[in-house]
Amino acid sequence: MLLAVLSGFILAIAAPWFFKAFGDRTGWVLAILPAALAVYFGSYIPEVMTGETVVQEVPWIPSLDIELTFFLDGFSLLFAMLITVIGTLVVIYGGGYLKGDKDIPRFYVFILAFMASMLGLVLSDSLISLFVFWELTSITSFMLIGYYHDNAKYRKCAHQSMMVTVGGGLAMMAGLILLMMIVSDPAGAGLQGAEAFSLRAILAVDSGLITGHEFYVPALLLILAGCFTKSAQVPFHFWLPNAMAGPTPVSSYLHSATMVKAGIYLMARLQPGMGGTELWMTLIPIVGATTMFMGMYFALKSTGYKQVLAYSTIMALGVLTMLIGIGTEKAMLAFVAFLLAHAMYKGAFFMIAGIVDHETGTKDLKVLSGLRKKMPITATVAAVVAVSLAGFPPLFGYLGKKMMFETALEAPNVQVYILTLVALTATMGIAVAGLLGVKPFWGEEAETPKPAHEAPLSMLLGPIVLATGSLTFGLAPFFADSALVQAAVTAIWGQETDYYLALWSGFNTAVVMSAVTLVAGLLVYWQWDRVRGVMESLQWLYDHGPEWAYTHGMDRFLPWIAKKQTGIIQNGHLRYYLLTILLTLVTLVGYAFFTRGEITGALSFEVHFYELLVVLVMLTAAFFAASTSSRLGSVAAAGVVGFSVAVVYIFFSAPDLGITQLLVETLTVILLVLVLFRLPEFVSFSTTAARIRDVFVALLVGGMMTALLLATQDVQLYEHDPISHYHIAKSVPEAYGRNIVNVILVDYRTLDTLGEIFVLALAAIGVYAMVKFRKRDERLAAAEASEKEETA
Amino acid sequence: MIESKSLILHTATRFLLPLQLLFSLFLLLRGHDEPGGGFIAGLVAAGAIALYLFAFDVPSTKRMLRASPHDLFGLGLLLAAVSGIPALFLGKPYLTALWWELEFPFFGEIKLSTPLLFDIGVYLVVIGSVLSIVMTLAEAE
Structure with missing residues (x-):
């Protein structure tokens, strides 16, 4: 059955080449697959008639207990037959209907992908794969409704059907998760692992345990939201007539015989358990x-x-x-x-x-x-x-x-x-x-x-x-x-x-x-x-139905909200962004710290003279950076802080960190120099009140970081032993490297590093885009302005 | 805009650049055992090229580099991402480190590994990103 589902997707990918080879007869050729699948599923009829359920289990993400289990009982067989038989006819019909259309390979791609998704949906035993296929049908449906994509009205129809069904799909996902929570509740059915996702296992549970659970009502309402939107029930029905913007074979297959019945399918499936x-x-x-x-x-x-x-x-x-x-x-x-x-x-x-x-x-x-x-x-x-x-x-x-x-x-x-x-x-x-x-x-x-x-x-x-x-x-x-x-x-x-x-x-x-x-x-x-x-x-009444509410919401309310919240969040002032980030950090970390953390360890005041000296240099430089009115002076002072930190790293024998810190400081100075001399004269914008606020925020952040560092001192993940000993012991035998920092970066936590270098590259692209595109926009604006002058 | 007419800087840079790049390679390759590694080595190389850029100008730096910084970090990301794939063929999770020890006639034993490939990727990403930012800002008018 896995092959039955996958073959549709595979053929969908290959469909454009089939079209190159067979031209106008492609429909007949491609229809062989759904026809063969119909025969395949048909061959199960005698077995299923006797009450048998055919099951195929394929592990998918075993670490999360997610399986790709397919099962075939009378009901899924009925749907599978409908999907494959009507699918065969529609693929042939579509070849005739769209003959000569330049985009016809795209039709084949998506109609076959849709068929495979729909088959996957009705054969899925796992609620997770069911949901994945469910959303795949929404997406392929979107592509098929928007088949005539050069027409703005049709695009809008496709968009509408997508928004309604996917919106409902999200609600349904929440509902399905609640359902999993119900059946895995140890006080009730207590299903474990993959069983909690399995339709068959859920339906085998005594329905009283489900309907009596406190999550039953929200779970049911959320799942129904998904089913009602997908199956075009009032008041979400309006997307379906608009979906007729797609070519007729699409309407015939998706919006009549199969996809819209997905919601019906799920309701019928859940009826014994939740009804x-x-x-x-x-x-x-x-x-x-x-x-x-x-x-x-x-x-x-x-x-x-x-x-x-x-x-x-x-x-x-x-x-x-x-x-x-x-x-x-x-x-x-x-x-x-x-x-x-x-x-x-x-x-x-x-x-x-x-x-x-x-x-x-x-x-x-x-x-x-x-x-x-x-x-x-x-x-x-x-x-x-x-x-x-x-x-x-x-x-x-x-x-x-x-x-x-x-x-x-x-x-x-x-x-x-x-x-x-x-x-x-x-x-x-x-x-x-x-x-x-x-x-x-x-x-x-x-x-x-x-x-x-x-x-x-x-x-x-x-x-x-x-x-x-x-x-x-x-x-x-x-x-x-x-x-x-x-x-x-x-x-x-x-x-x-x-x-x-x-x-x-x-x-x-x-x-x-x-x-x-x-x-x-x-x-x-x-x-x-x-x-x-x-x-x-009664026309007035029809014009003010649910669709009116939908379009009104999408065209007026949503842009309004977007504008308001963008105005607040993306205010364009770097100082407010920094303020937001720092205050969020202090609030979240501070909350966790005060509710759970504590500083127990005794502070050691054994400081060497040279350490004290470095700290003094840092303090002076930091104070100077904050109070000076010279930009270059400020940058240089911040640089002094950075270099002092590098020295501290070296005191505590972390050469890698020290080198990195030195290099980063150097490059930062280079970058700042490149930016600095483009900036206008230094002007004092901030009022005294704003300065006091900033000092307050700075003290908060600094205080919190200090407290945090003191608290981390006490954290002992391994008994009687700091984590560095573990790394020293393991890095050579397990990762063949004596440099622990590097071993962590490129071996133990490679995925993190991979993410970080992507961020680094992204930052470079961001700078590039900001500088280059701004220039282009300005040029365009200037060209426009001069054009206007000429015409005037 | 950034252009130095200093003969001393010009001459010194010409001699320093190869040395610095060699040093960055040294840092890169020894990184697994001694202080160094892709990130540090990349910063050293980027600093060296930035020095060249300050001594001469952006167009001549680009000519000297031959590849655009975007290509460098693109290639780096690709190498780093690809280095995780061989593990998949052995049924291990993506990015699991693999090591091979090869005997070469003159060099003796050489250890090759996917973390090395990954580190080279990091190296290229760091060089590419830093240079991209520096050059973009230097070119801005």
């Missing part, structure tokens, strides 16, 4: 039902083909969330059935939308009409898929919808709210299905910007396969049931279920609901223009 509480069964159904209703409402209001699809996807995500929230055994079956049905019809519909747009040049539903003569195959497929979307028997969509009704009727919490919205949504759903599958193809033939014609095979293949799937699974639900659905339900319900899928299970309320909503829906479709007119009269 069943009042919070879960109230909050999630309400959010889900609201999303479902809002999605369908906006779908009916929209006129762009892809826009309608985007909103109806939001509706479907709402349904799935709601079903997870209801969380009964039947809800889980409905959930899986709806998931499968939706992936099939929505994937197909997006591809049809691409065909219509590609071959006619428009996606405006008000204009499109009567295409069936020019595009007979597309029209037929669209009709079949629309019937599934509307939820008519005998298509698979009907099963999903029927199960949803039955579940809603037995919802334990907020039932009235759910039922009302379900009925309204179903009614509008019929109308939307008509808009998508019937209106563009039937009725009078209308003019289109491009002369309409049938699409090539590469683009038709996807919708045909998916429509056939809808029909087969609908006519013979037994296939779907036995192939995947039962195993998936077992995986997320925790035990085998007694329910099964059937087209007809007797005359009940659900059937009545289906019939009533059907009639009402046809009425709405018939009066679409009028209904839309009413909906549009």
Whole structure:
């Protein structure tokens, strides 16, 4: 399975070369990998059907107990099949859709990388790798939405989807960490090491230990924030319609069939462990039902083909969330059935939308009409898929919808709210299905910007396969049931279920609901223009929804905050920077010192005469440096202090430090000389009050350093023995060097040194950039000014 | 701007520079056992070249150096970072020190090691960074 995930990434890297070799046929060639993966995962179906879980453990960061464990049970298998099968179709379709586009290799790179990330997500057992793959899907999605990167509006859409999903992802990370803390709590489940990150281990824990923990509510809310943003639940739904800025194959794959279901996936996974509480069964159904209703409402209001699809996807995500929230055994079956049905019809519909747009040049539903003569195959497929979307028997969509009704009727919490919205949504759903599958193809033939014609095979293949799937699974639900659905339900319900899928299970309320909503829906479709007119009269409300809040926050509030805090922190005065740094240092170290440190050792006053002399020189020089009004004098005096320190090092037999100190002092003087003679005349800026403050700060810092040094004298890490003895004893046998300082620098603590030399190089680059770029900026400003003068 | 017309300084620098650079190499190579090492040696070399810069000017220093200071610290960082890689092949953590003792016909036994490579990297980074700063400031108008 590791190979299955990695192969996608590897092929993604190689995709541009494939394009060079195969040109327009690249899509067909690259699709071999997802197709092979589909066969590979398909071969596990018999094994998984018997309740087996296939596990592969790969150590990743053993020192932190992080493993790259993959596991395959019914639920991840269902997702893996969806990802690979639809992935195959989308890669082929994308090759046709983007034919001739100059950036098409980039499409292949990111679509394959996305597929691999998504596979990794649904196969991950470790919460850590799950999170990594989760964020990888956000990033690849960002690159794919921004595929047409020369359009500023599309870039903004990509940015928005990234900010929303990654923002939620961060919240989710915090939630997952809390969840790990819950399960590793020794008073509760007490999982150890890698077990605490393992989904399987967490779900095996008695759910009472999780839901009863004090961190349960914050953990759940944070994880849900991640799931809701990823799966476009109200009020974070707005990024999804905007994500349609990407090419249609991308929308079809990421923003309908797979990525947006990552949030759903995680919720369903955690349901056995974290579900069943009042919070879960109230909050999630309400959010889900609201999303479902809002999605369908906006779908009916929209006129762009892809826009309608985007909103109806939001509706479907709402349904799935709601079903997870209801969380009964039947809800889980409905959930899986709806998931499968939706992936099939929505994937197909997006591809049809691409065909219509590609071959006619428009996606405006008000204009499109009567295409069936020019595009007979597309029209037929669209009709079949629309019937599934509307939820008519005998298509698979009907099963999903029927199960949803039955579940809603037995919802334990907020039932009235759910039922009302379900009925309204179903009614509008019929109308939307008509808009998508019937209106563009039937009725009078209308003019289109491009002369309409049938699409090539590469683009038709996807919708045909998916429509056939809808029909087969609908006519013979037994296939779907036995192939995947039962195993998936077992995986997320925790035990085998007694329910099964059937087209007809007797005359009940659900059937009545289906019939009533059907009639009402046809009425709405018939009066679409009028209904839309009413909906549009509420335009003001739509303009001030969550998206308004988001854009307002990003465009106004964030810059405002940034400006304010930059103004305070980056004030441009070196003296304030120094003051901030020193005071922070004194506060932090001082706090630790007073709470934990103490000076116990006796001070020794055995000082040699020459030591005293050096100290006196230092004091005098320091005092002179601080009080003189000559810059050169100040520098020279500071130099005297430095050289005296070097002498002190040599007194205490640290030749390396002494030499270094001498050299650094010399170079500092050179540097200062280079800078000094460029500075203007010395002027006294500081007021007396500022000087007193500075003296105070200086005394504080000096006092603290003194106290600290005295305290370090007492620190005895090794019993009865200073640490230098350890180094003297070990440096030759272990590092083959007698110079302890050098051994520490280049052997024991090499990584620190590596960091330090990077900082050194960075400082050099900083000086270079500051001096050179300032000069360039000034030149540019001067050139601009002279240009203005000339034109004037 | 910085240009000395002193004949004494010119002549002295010409003779001192090779000596100082040799001394810096000496410090670098003996650093593991005696006082010295990449950092100190780099400072000595940088000081020597800075002296040259004060005696002559920036363009002639650049001509004398042949490589730009940026390339020097870039190469240094690369060497230091690369010196940690061989350990990975032996399944040890990045930057673990490795030693090889080689017999050469005339020199006798010579110890080569990844810390030496690392120290040469430090040496180059120090020279490059200091010279970059000095030259940038000296060139500034």
